[in-house]
Amino acid sequence: MIKRIKQIAAITVALVFSLSVQAQKKELGDDQYFKSNFKGITQQLPSVVKWIDDSHFILRKEGKSYEIDCKTGAEKEYVEPNINKGTVATTPEIVVKGNDLYWRKNIEDIRLTNDSAKEINQTLSPDGNYIAFTKNNDLYTVNLATKKETRLTQDGSETILNGYASWVYMEEILGRSGRYRAFWWSPDSKHIAFFRSDDSKIPVFTITDAPGLHGVVETQRYPKVGDPNPEVKVGIVEPEGNIVWAAFNEKDDQYFGLPYWKPDGSSLLVQWMNRDQNNLIIYDVNTITGGKSEFYNEKQKSWVDLDDQGGRIQFLNNKTGFVLNSDATGWNHLYFYDMKGKLVNAITSGKFTVTNVNYIDEKKGVVYFMARSLENTARNDFYRVNVNGKNMERLTIGEYNNSINLSPDGSYFVVTYNNTGTPTKMTLMSTKRKIIKELGDSKGTEFDNYNLAKTEIVRVKSDDGLYDLPMKVTWPLNMDKSKKYPVLISVYGGPNAGSVMDTWGFSGNQQWYAKEGLIQVVMDHRASGHFGKEGVANMYHNLGYWEMKDYSTMVKWLIANGGADASKICITGFSYGGYMTCYALTYGSDVFTHGMAGGSVTDWTLYDSHYTERYMGTPANNAEGYKSSNVMTHAAKYKGMIQIVHGMIDDNVHLQNSIQFISKLQDQKKDFEFMPYSGGRHGWGGNKGLHFQNMKTKFIYKYLLEKEVPKAMLK
Known part of the structure; x- marks a missing residue:
């Protein structure tokens, strides 16, 4: 499978531009494009309401609730138990x-x-x-x-x-x-x-x-x-x-993370971190005296992430120890410690990323967890492994991205799965890898009768040959190999915050733009999370550089192999994605020609201490990094067209970021578009949200498609 994925980057031009649509295929109409009426093309999946016990759950479908027996797959209509009005609530x-x-x-x-x-x-x-x-x-x-x-x-x-x-x-x-x-x-x-x-x-x-x-x-x-x-x-x-x-x-100059109570409440575990954020110490604090003792200590050359979800440590109910996750080796893995904080053994290891612990079966000594697939970093799979680190086994099947809902005792799970070419399905399985019952398919009976745009994952080798960079591409409908097409690239781009997953996505907007002849792309760079902490650490003291280098490499591939028009390369994003957009139109302006940036950081000295210093240090110890990552440093290179929007009362990324950037562009007599939103914070809705969407639509039509905006596209 790995070989097959890598070969995608070598797709022949003939295949990319293939006009394989059969004459009898139907075309989508305005009802589908603009009103998202996909009746018959796609259909709603059932939903799991809750587990009743270890082998029964409630499934909601077509307006009714059903009780599913996991052992047999049998289902019957479910009726909520009658609770007397006078019953005293337990909580x-x-x-x-x-x-x-x-x-x-x-x-x-x-x-x-x-x-x-x-x-x-x-x-x-x-x-x-x-x-x-x-x-x-x-x-x-x-x-x-x-x-x-x-x-x-x-x-x-x-x-x-x-x-x-x-x-x-x-x-x-x-x-x-x-x-x-x-x-x-x-x-x-x-x-x-x-x-x-x-x-x-x-x-x-x-x-x-x-x-x-x-x-x-x-x-x-x-x-x-x-x-x-x-x-x-x-x-x-x-x-x-x-x-x-x-x-x-x-x-002291320090941070404290989310604390953990020991299961019996006997003491409090406090996450302590130095201001440089490269040393995490978890202290065991006595509830009576306040005295503390070191429980866990981790140092890294780059940074250590504080846990904000309470999932770094999971104690076993039998009080024999706890499971801890750490990316200190370069990949996020699980480790078993005794109750005194002494490492017993690694539970998982290798070049893959554990993303969640779903359940620990203490009787069997088994950990159930989700991880980015060993075979494909753009997919999530469900695994189990013994607490001693032996007998790891993948439980989900097929080449899909998966999400699961596990039974209380870990015996059964409902898996919802898809990929870029497969509409979402839902299946009941046992953790013995047995399929018990197909629960639903979002693919409608008319799906195969329509001429739809193709979406796929493409891997492009980085310039230094170290990474197979992923991007998700929706190609124009009925591509003509003799033509060049404008490109719209959507990014976020922050550290360990990738956007490219091998998942199904279908919308009227996406299909309309494909019909209009737009190549729609989502890109991830080497530090987006696909390549573990090893990849993410490339951003240390160097925000902007590797992101832009990798994005540029992928754009050049699209120009050489994907029919992209080099004069119409548009990038768009919000927050960190806004920073990426501003940086692309300045530092990366030899490749990127247009951009739509929202809520953008433009100078990292203007953002908050904890986030910025984690990756960049301070100007005192990383002056060159702050200078090179500053959008204004490269403003003289700006030569395209950018649309800049910002909420006037944004309390996260302050408006001063956009104001300082546009002031720099004004001083250099550069043209641009700017729209502030009164009452807008780090995002906004209502009529202003619709206005924002219309602005982006008009920008796409004016500069990329070069024609009038259809009235139906405006909100």
């Missing part, structure tokens, strides 16, 4: 009314708080006896039995945040999905771990917008490269008081 339900919290008990809502302040991130204790939340930047609990509210911290202010994350921690360390929550219940409900952040030394960034008579001003504590970070203390507190502070010096 308390907390609801918000106005600014206050209520406990919904049976049909009555019992008030828990009663003041004008807003309670944030209300979180129920595991035993259901308490609720914790933050208010006015202090941490509180309410005892549900007594309704007693306890203020656990006393010094919350505009710059002292207890249990509420500082901006850079929310954005880069704990994740936006946490909604600024920086407190965590212990499994036994006896303690709450929390971060106390002192933001007073972080410079204030001012964000302005234009509404009303005098405009709107926001201020934000935002540490840019080299700025002071929040000073963070790690606290452990009982539900009704008595704080113990972990033995760290908050004045």
Whole structure:
């Protein structure tokens, strides 16, 4: 299979331009192109609602629910058990009314708080006896039995945040999905771990917008490269008081990652990292004294990623040890440690990337996990391996990209699979690799009767011969080998954030542009994740260079072998993809002629400390790297046409990035398009979102297709 994939890059011109569509094939109409009415061509797949037990699950299809027996494949219509209205809920339900919290008990809502302040991130204790939340930047609990509210911290202010994350921690360390929550219940409900952040030394960034008579001003504590970070203390507190502070010096230049409670709640594991972000130490913190001892230590020549999902460590229930994932070898793999933090053995190894641990069967000593396929880095497969590292086996079958829903005991799984040429299917399998029941196919009965554009994965050898670079190409419909075609390249491009997967994708927009004669491409470079941490580490202290080199190599292949018009090479992206677009139209302007950039970083000194310094260090130790990665450094090379858009109140990538770039272009008398969106942050919707889509459509038609935009294409 590997040989077959590599040969794609050597596709003959005759094959690429083949007019193999049969005369009897139907053409898509406006209803499909513009209204996405694909009835008969594609159809909706069923969905797994939940597992009932180890061998039964509920499948929802055609408006009805069915119970599936995994042992036989038999199905019967499922009816929800009748629950009496007077039944007491086993888990308390907390609801918000106005600014206050209520406990919904049976049909009555019992008030828990009663003041004008807003309670944030209300979180129920595991035993259901308490609720914790933050208010006015202090941490509180309410005892549900007594309704007693306890203020656990006393010094919350505009710059002292207890249990509420500082901006850079929310954005880069704990994740936006946490909604600024920086407190965590212990499994036994006896303690709450929390971060106390002192933001007073972080410079204030001012964000302005234009509404009303005098405009709107926001201020934000935002540490840019080299700025002071929040000073963070790690606290452990009982539900009704008595704080113990972990033995760290908050004045040190450091970061703390998402903490892990040991399963019995006996101690707290705290991720500590130096500011250079190349040394991760996990400390075991005593809940009574706050004393700490080293539990795990990892150093890398480039950087170590902090875990923001809680998946770095998975403890075994039998208390014999834990499974840890690390990419220190150059590829992300699993390791088994004893409870004292001593390595027992590697569970997986080799040149492939483990992406998720789905289940650990402690009785059988087996780990079930997902990984980028050993055969094809653009696919995900499901595997199992013994905890001792022996007998690794692939459980999914065929040349597909897979996602799975595993039964509670790991005996069965529902696999949803596809590839660029195969519409998505769903199958029930056992972990003995036996197919039990076909559950659904999104391919409609009319699918084969239509003339559809072809999409495929193409691999191109990098200039230095080290990597087979992947791109996903949708070719124009009925390509004519005597013609040249404009190219639209979509990228993100950030470290370990690839976009190219061997997956099915079908939309009216994609098919329309193929009919209009546009080559549509998604590209990934060597540091996108396909080649492990080995590949990603190429970006260390050198953002921009390898991305652009690899993208340029793939474009040159398209020009030489894929019918691409060298005068119409357009790249587009948002956020890091916006940076890539701006960099392509300056540094890479010998190859790229047009671009559409949104929410772009243009100078890495303008972005936040944690993200940027992880990859680039600081200007003090990497002056040349910051200079070469700066879009403005290469502005004199700009010679095409770029469309720049940005949200005016973007609190992530500040508008100043785009303003400084367009100012540089203005000084050099360069032409460009610019559109700021009032009220827009790092993305926007509603009518402004439709306006943004229309802008891109008009740009494509004006500069790439060179004709009027069909009215049906505008929103």
